[in-house]
Amino acid sequence: MAGVASGEAACNSARQTGGVTDALAAELSAAMAPDRVRSGPLELTLYRRDASLLEGQPGVVCFPSTTDEVQAAVTIARRHGRAVVPRGSGTGLAGGAVPVGVDGAEPVVIVTTKMDRVLEIDADARVAWVQPGVLNLDLSRQVAHLGLHFAPDPSSQQSCSVGGNVANNSGGPHCLAYGVTSAHVLALEVVLPDGSLALLGDLDPEPPGYDLRGAFVGSEGTMGIAVRIAVRLSPDPPAVRTVLVDFASIETAASTVTGIIAAGLVPAALEMMDARITSAVEDYVHAGFPRDAAAVLLVELDGLPAGVEAATQIVADVAAANGARGVRVAADEAERALLWKGRKSAFGAIARIAPDYYLHDTVVPRTRLVEVLSEVYEIAARHRLLVVNVFHAGDGNLHPLLVFDRREPGVMARVLAAGTDMIAACVAVGGVLSGEHGIGLEKRDHMGLIFSDDDLDAQRRLRLAFDPEQACNPHKVLPSGSGCGDLQSVPAGAWI
Amino acid sequence: MRLAVADEDLSACVSCGLCLPHCPTYRVTGEESASPRGRIAAMRATHATDAPAGPEFAEFMDLCVQCRGCEVACPSSVPFGRLMEGARATLARETAYQPRRRRMGYAVLGHHRLLLLASSAAAVLQRLHLVPARLGLPRLPLRRPRLRPGDTAGPGGRPIGTAGPGGRPIGTAGPGGRPIGTAGPGGRPIGTAGVGGRPPEPDAWLFTGCVMDAWMRPTHAAALRVMHATGARVALPGPGGDCCGALHVHAGLRRQAEALARRVMASMPGDAHVVVDSAGCGAALKDYGALLGTAEARRFSDRVLDVHEWLAARAGRLPAARRRLTGPVAVQDPCHLRHVQQAHQHVRTVLAPYADLVELGDDGLCCGAGGAYAGIHPAMAQEIRARKVAAIAATGAPVVASANPGCIVHLAGAGLDVRHPVDIIAWSLDGG
Numbered sequence: 037m038a039g040v041a042s043g044e045a046a047c048n049s050a051r052q053t054g055g056v057t058d059a060l061a062a063e064l065s066a067a068m069a070p071d072r073v074r075s076g077p078l079e080l081t082l083y084r085r086d087a088s089l090l091e092g093q094p095g096v097v098c099f100p101s102t103t104d105e106v107q108a109a110v111t112i113a114r115r116h117g118r119a120v121v122p123r124g125s126g127t128g129l130a131g132g133a134v135p136v137g138v139d140g141a142e143p144v145v146i147v148t149t150k151m152d153r154v155l156e157i158d159a160d161a162r163v164a165w166v167q168p169g170v171l172n173l174d175l176s177r178q179v180a181h182l183g184l185h186f187a188p189d190p191s192s193q194q195s196c197s198v199g200g201n202v203a204n205n206s207g208g209p210h211c212l213a214y215g216v217t218s219a220h221v222l223a224l225e226v227v228l229p230d231g232s233l234a235l236l237g238d239l240d241p242e243p244p245g246y247d248l249r250g251a252f253v254g255s256e257g258t259m260g261i262a263v264r265i266a267v268r269l270s271p272d273p274p275a276v277r278t279v280l281v282d283f284a285s286i287e288t289a290a291s292t293v294t295g296i297i298a299a300g301l302v303p304a305a306l307e308m309m310d311a312r313i314t315s316a317v318e319d320y321v322h323a324g325f326p327r328d329a330a331a332v333l334l335v336e337l338d339g340l341p342a343g344v345e346a347a348t349q350i351v352a353d354v355a356a357a358n359g360a361r362g363v364r365v366a367a368d369e370a371e372r373a374l375l376w377k378g379r380k381s382a383f384g385a386i387a388r389i390a391p392d393y394y395l396h397d398t399v400v401p402r403t404r405l406v407e408v409l410s411e412v413y414e415i416a417a418r419h420r421l422l423v424v425n426v427f428h429a430g431d432g433n434l435h436p437l438l439v440f441d442r443r444e445p446g447v448m449a450r451v452l453a454a455g456t457d458m459i460a461a462c463v464a465v466g467g468v469l470s471g472e473h474g475i476g477l478e479k480r481d482h483m484g485l486i487f488s489d490d491d492l493d494a495q496r497r498l499r500l501a502f503d504p505e506q507a508c509n510p511h512k513v514l515p516s517g518s519g520c521g522d523l524q525s526v527p528a529g530a531w532i
Numbered sequence: 533m534r535l536a537v538a539d540e541d542l543s544a545c546v547s548c549g550l551c552l553p554h555c556p557t558y559r560v561t562g563e564e565s566a567s568p569r570g571r572i573a574a575m576r577a578t579h580a581t582d583a584p585a586g587p588e589f590a591e592f593m594d595l596c597v598q599c600r601g602c603e604v605a606c607p608s609s610v611p612f613g614r615l616m617e618g619a620r621a622t623l624a625r626e627t628a629y630q631p632r633r634r635r636m637g638y639a640v641l642g643h644h645r646l647l648l649l650a651s652s653a654a655a656v657l658q659r660l661h662l663v664p665a666r667l668g669l670p671r672l673p674l675r676r677p678r679l680r681p682g683d684t685a686g687p688g689g690r691p692i693g694t695a696g697p698g699g700r701p702i703g704t705a706g707p708g709g710r711p712i713g714t715a716g717p718g719g720r721p722i723g724t725a726g727v728g729g730r731p732p733e734p735d736a737w738l739f740t741g742c743v744m745d746a747w748m749r750p751t752h753a754a755a756l757r758v759m760h761a762t763g764a765r766v767a768l769p770g771p772g773g774d775c776c777g778a779l780h781v782h783a784g785l786r787r788q789a790e791a792l793a794r795r796v797m798a799s800m801p802g803d804a805h806v807v808v809d810s811a812g813c814g815a816a817l818k819d820y821g822a823l824l825g826t827a828e829a830r831r832f833s834d835r836v837l838d839v840h841e842w843l844a845a846r847a848g849r850l851p852a853a854r855r856r857l858t859g860p861v862a863v864q865d866p867c868h869l870r871h872v873q874q875a876h877q878h879v880r881t882v883l884a885p886y887a888d889l890v891e892l893g894d895d896g897l898c899c900g901a902g903g904a905y906a907g908i909h910p911a912m913a914q915e916i917r918a919r920k921v922a923a924i925a926a927t928g929a930p931v932v933a934s935a936n937p938g939c940i941v942h943l944a945g946a947g948l949d950v951r952h953p954v955d956i957i958a959w960s961l962d963g964g
Contacts, residue, residue: 077586078565078574078577078588079588079592082564086547087546087549099562126564127548149562149563169562192549192550195550195551195552319609381550383607384550384607386546391543
């Protein structure tokens with residue numbers, strides 16, 4: 037780390053931060069270009085939340101551009117007794133990037149958006165080394181001319197960063213066939229919570245020793261900050277077919293999902309949207325989604341042309357046998373892209389229904405989809421709330437969204453209560469808490485529903501091996517003091 | 533500080549972040565304060581307190597190019613342009629956001645003779661190397677061609693004209709249907725009278741604007757040439773129809789914008805289409821209904837078409853090319869044509885018979901021109917432009933077509949050969 041501060045840059049910084057007075061900010065400024073450290077009160081409010089509902093409060097926000105600067109930021113923050121909170125694009129849905137500090141001291145938010153370069157592409161080995169701030173879709177676009185892509189495709193893929201994907205072990209529609217992020221990350225260079233650098237994993241497919249790479253992927257920023265990521269690139273399939281199936285009831289759509297998998301197919305993607313969300317996205321994309329359908333399925337089949345042809349027929353047959361109203365096969369790439377744009381815009385289109393949403397991410401056994409879905413609607417009705425469902429039906433990954441207007445008095449309490457009931461209903465049929473969005477802050481206090489104290493303690497000890505002082509993204513994932521069974525609802529410093 | 537925005541507009545953002553990659557300043561900085569989501573969060577925080585907005589808020593608002601790429605990217609269709617215009621209007625009214633120097637600059641735009649004089653004077657100074665390059669001005673014209681409003685290409689074409697000052701027709705039709713045209717203010721002919729001294733209704737008006745008329749009048753001549761080739765009778769606006777007020781709206785100077793809008797409406801009476809060859813002006817004219825909130829303004833806005841939109845509906849009447857550019861032409865969509873007017877496909881429809889078109893692979897990301905933006909934030913505008921230049925270079929096309937004067941000047945500043953689509957078509961029609 038070099039203390040560089042040209043006169044012009046320093047002047048710039050004073051303008052943008054409203055004067056660096058705080059010793060912590062001054063030290064961070066000396067360690068990286070001063071205009072990349074911010075402590076202006078309005079700017080800090082912009083980093084109080086991600087795409088979830090909770091809010092915290094950062095003390096300083098900084099934008100390192102190199103590994104050295106990330107190390108310096110972590111070291112300086114720790115020296116000042118501050119926690120660090122890593123942040124990518126801030127599109128997380130579970131509050132993983134919401135800044136919560138320790139001992140009443142506001143944390144240092146380390147934003148990776150300026151580390152946005154693809155460092156190296158090896159087309160033969162189908163591997164790329166990327167910085168954490170590279171956007172998921174930008175990566176796929178940069179390797180498209182090689183006939184390759186990065187398989188994990190969260191709905192926010194145009195905006196979310198690869199670093200964020202690693203932190204949350206993100207999924208996406210196409211992870212049904214291709215697996216979530218962990219299956220596409222070979223190695224990681226990470227800045228550990230003490231500021232040191234470590235390489236986890238290897239380009240070798242079977243590295244010796246413990247799979248620390250596997251432990252880090254999905255650790256939601258509690259074990260350090262990935263600064264260089266070796267991702268696996270997947271070849272584009274030779275043929276792709278996207279089918280939109282239209283149903284008069286949620287039940288027939290759900291039984292079609294079960295039927296397709298039972299017929300021996302593993303589609304590349306198998307997505308469901310209910311009536312309300314289908315209408316909302318149709319208002320945006322005008323892709324011809326049927327507004328009067330109770331549910332639609334979006335099924336994608338890929339592989340060799342003959343196989344795709346046969347699979348499409350099977351999907352159509354299963355759908356017909358289950359009473360589907362219509363089957364539409366996308367005629368060309370433009371139509372296919374438009375259908376996917378609709379699906380991937382779903383969360384963002386919620387404001388067409390109400391200005392706020394609270395989203396769950398539970399996974400249930402596919403065979404129990406029908407009963408769980410009807411229970412989800414019942415729970416919402418019981419709490420006088422609106423729920424919409426848009427989700428990865430193929431792997432039973434539900435995304436019930438409770439939509440509301442937080443300005444309505446008392447509505448938050450009902451939303452949280454309904455959410456708890458939904459999770460309980462999913463867990464009761466053998467489900468789990470999160471498929472792909474992470475636990476973060478929002479789902480943290482539900483961990484006790486599926487893990488015993490012993491389970492939680494084992495996880496806590498793994499975390500402590502990386503972060504003995506619990507200073508890296510504290511209060512996330514594991515309920516605080518999980519060993520002593522002390523579950524506080526929301527940590528001090530965060531509020532809804 | 534209460535902002536002049538609707539609470540419903542402000543609450544329509546769910547903070548999903550799908551806008552982020554479509555925002556040119558976020559693409560450059562990666563910072564929330566330079567993103568649509570962050571700007572809305574800053575508006576919310578400011579709107580919710582009684583405290584006056586600080587310099588941080590003004591800075592965040594001012595860095596926005598107002599390209600409105602975020603609006604079309606937003607699945608909830610948050611009206612970001614309206615929010616930003618409201619926030620800036622509040623800042624301009626209640627803070628020192630628009631200093632006197634900038635306000636005077638905007639005021640000059642509405643005084644066309646003064647603007648033309650100033651432009652010509654600056655052109656002379658440029659030739660004498662007395663204008664610093666850091667101002668980023670394009671090479672300004674010393675002379676401007678006369679526009680011939682009444683020309684028609686087809687047989688039986690009848691010259692028509694526009695009312696002169698005070699509704700008095702000036703100029704008369706010459707023999708053979710060719711307009712003589714009397715010079716209006718600033719040496720520009722403002723029309724010829726029709727039969728009986730009362731100008732007949734034209735088929736269309738061509739709006740000429742302020743800076744574009746001063747700097748790029750040959751493009752208006754080309755637009756007239758191409759419009760005439762469809763057999764239409766085209767008129768130019770009467771006095772006062774000079775500046776659309778778009779830059780004033782963007783700067784938060786709403787009162788001035790409203791006054792200019794009323795003048796522009798009065799300068800082109802009747803029911804004929806108002807055709808605009810500047811994407812930024814066209815978007816502003818189409819928004820007069822919302823700006824003034826009157827039935828008359830809404831009726832006027834309904835008459836406004838981008839020149840390519842108007843030509844696309846008459847494409848069958850355009851003659852074939854007599855010559856073609858040798859290399860491909862990269863189509864650069866001006867933001868206010870693509871995101872605001874959503875009329876960018878018409879450029880392709882109209883231009884395709886005259887050139888081999890290639891697309892840019894950047895999802896229509898802004899080029900950084902942004903009206904006065906490139907002058908106010910030159911460093912950011914150039915960083916944004918660098919991405920556009922790279923996207924253009926990736927196509928290998930030697931010529932860029934852009935339907936907005938601001939984009940043309942800004943991109944030409946990077947050494948590119950940028951032409952208005954109507955310039956390409958007129959050149960192609962005229963033959964070698």
